[in-house]
Amino acid sequence: MSTFGDYFRVTTYGESHCRSVGCIVDGVPPGMALTEADIQPQMTRRRPGQSAITTPRNEKDRVAIQSGTEFGITLGTPIGMLVMNEDQRPRDYGNSTMDMFPRPSHADWTYLEKYGVKASSGGGRSSARETIGRVAAGAIAEKYLRLAYGVEIVAFVTSVGGVHLYPPTAEHPSPSTNPAYLQLLQTIDRKTVDEFLPVRCPDADAARKMEAHIAEFRDKADSIGGTVTCVIKNAPSGLGEPCFDKLEAMLAHAMLSIPATKGFEIGSGFGGCEIPGSIHNDPFIAAETAQKLEEEQAGPTAANHHHAGIPRPKLTTKTNFSGGIQGGITNGAPIYFRVGFKPPATIGQEQTTATYDGSSEGVLAAKGRHDPCVVPRAVPIVEAMAALVLMDAVMAQHARKTTRSLLPPLNQAGAEQSKAPGNGQA
Template sequence: MYGSTFGNIFRITTWGESHGKGIGVVVDGCPAGLSLSEEDIQQFLDRRKPGQSRYTTKRNEADRIEILSGVFEGKTTGTPISLMVFNTDQRSRDYGEIANSYRPGHADLNYDRKYGFRDYRGGGRSSGRETIGRVAAGAIAAKFLKELGVSVSAYACSIGPVQINREYFSKEEILNNALYMPDAQAAQKAQEYLEKCMKETNSSGGMVECEITGVPAGLGEPAFEKLDAALAKAMFSIGAVKGFEIGEGMNAARLTGLENNDAYRMDEEGNIVKKTNHSGGITGGISDGTPILFRTAFKPTPSVAAPQETVNRQGENIELCIKGRHDPIIVPRAVVVVESMAALVLADAMLASMTTRLDRIKEFFGK
């Protein structure tokens, strides 16, 4: 299958299916000498694993990571890092009825059209479990970025119609509620909304916001490798993502040039600074040294227990009730996926930027 590899220098390849033996990833391009343990990666995976709350699937997976290669005596060796998580709680029988029909909102029909064959157990490669490899690799990228003073933080900024209030924003609150929202009051309202959806055997969408701080100016290219374009590609590669915006995003279409432009001034130390950050930290496809801020929209979980109209492989109109264990909302477990993909983009961009200036190449090689 073409398209399972992401990145240029810091490069990952994910593999595995939802109901196969396991899920994994190979990470190439990580510099040697980075301190790395299975626990470093497990902390990230624990944030996306199932069964965390009543708002996630009841599938009982520990998602314990195993490092198979690329690490020796607690340090990366510079060789490919291979990581694996074994699947232990598959219930493939739950998917027997959809082997011959197409679930609305899923990739079932397109899989048959593209390959003439599909793994109907949990969606195969289109399952949310594919993101295990992304998160495991993202944990390594985040640790690499931390060495360079770059921090990536994502959180849920809206669940259905419930949005966070910026006046009550608290990063400490993100890990204090099941929805990973930085506003306790909004989290409570969102939980009440989700309870209503669940009683109606329905699901909800939402929005994840991500802030990246400590990013130096100069990352990204002016044409096809724009940093914001790379982030957009990374986010749209996540299943269920339907929208991406950075800085003012869609709201920029309603502003005037004077309202949207970020004015430049000199600070007391003689540095050029921006008075505002409507651009979201990226101008002309290149980071400008201010925090990068973007949002990613997730559609409602397509697997709902309520009856839905569809067709089967024989071309007959039928009604389908989807069985199995599914998240009533994707957003809480997707927060760390967004964070991980952003870290992968930034790690790759940091390494690529090392070759953009001759004076810095000479400095590196001591010439």
């Protein structure tokens, strides 16, 4: 369906060329200051037309809050948010060729099989325009997580095609085992990421190579894929469930629901499968010791990552191959993962395909305006989905802790609570 989350529920609506897109967010805590200014920065980072290597569709993507706030304060009621589609061009798709042939690797055929009807222009709900509602909702979740826990979520591009921020080597087949990569995760922030526009890869040399690589495919009316890494700092411990709703499983669900995604790995990921357990295991150490080590390695600014006034676990890990999650539950260390995006399916080159009824084969050169590579614009979408997962998990844990706190305390022998006076009363 079009709803994500249990406690913090987000329902998105809209197609690529309809009048507007947006979302309804239910479960937003009351009493939090919130205006469009809190949401617009992420919308602007996601919007099309940012550079010569993104789609030229010119959308301002101005968000408007429709409900759920008064005088800039959340009411606890559903928040509706709307963004107008100002530069939609359904005529780009109104030609006999595109009406007859499904685009290779696109959702045209599968949507028709599922619903018996499909949007005649663009990708409908399979278009990246759908992610506008996710980003808007994610900005709300992120503000709460930042205020309550000092959570910081940062994503950045780590590869485009065969161009990598940390090229694979025999010693480090995956960046997750590379100390330089792990060091970057400790210090990276959004301001630094956005200094490397338009690609959002935080290394000048790699960013230049990636931009040139994308431009090469754009000029050939082709496309290319890549990967986005995301790190969540200051996530509280104890989030996630031990079985089917492990936090990494929920993150995988969220990330693989983003259009064009094809892969997900967390912590050491696939690279960790190539090293022995004696190296891969994360030894526990005192949290104070870990903070001192972090500040020695990254400098005094590392202290800023620890939100004042928020209690932290007594233990953390010396290494973090687990990616901040063990047994499906957060351990207080940074959570980091990588998401793989395929080359965009819609390209301007002629491709062989077949008619919808299968009666004949033909050639299709798709029209419309499309990204030659989605990863630079996927960065805020990945951040938004990470925020939604974490917010839902936080609210679930608060519900568990609050209901438990209403019970009388157990004695050392685990005495029967039923004998306690007032048991079961609010």
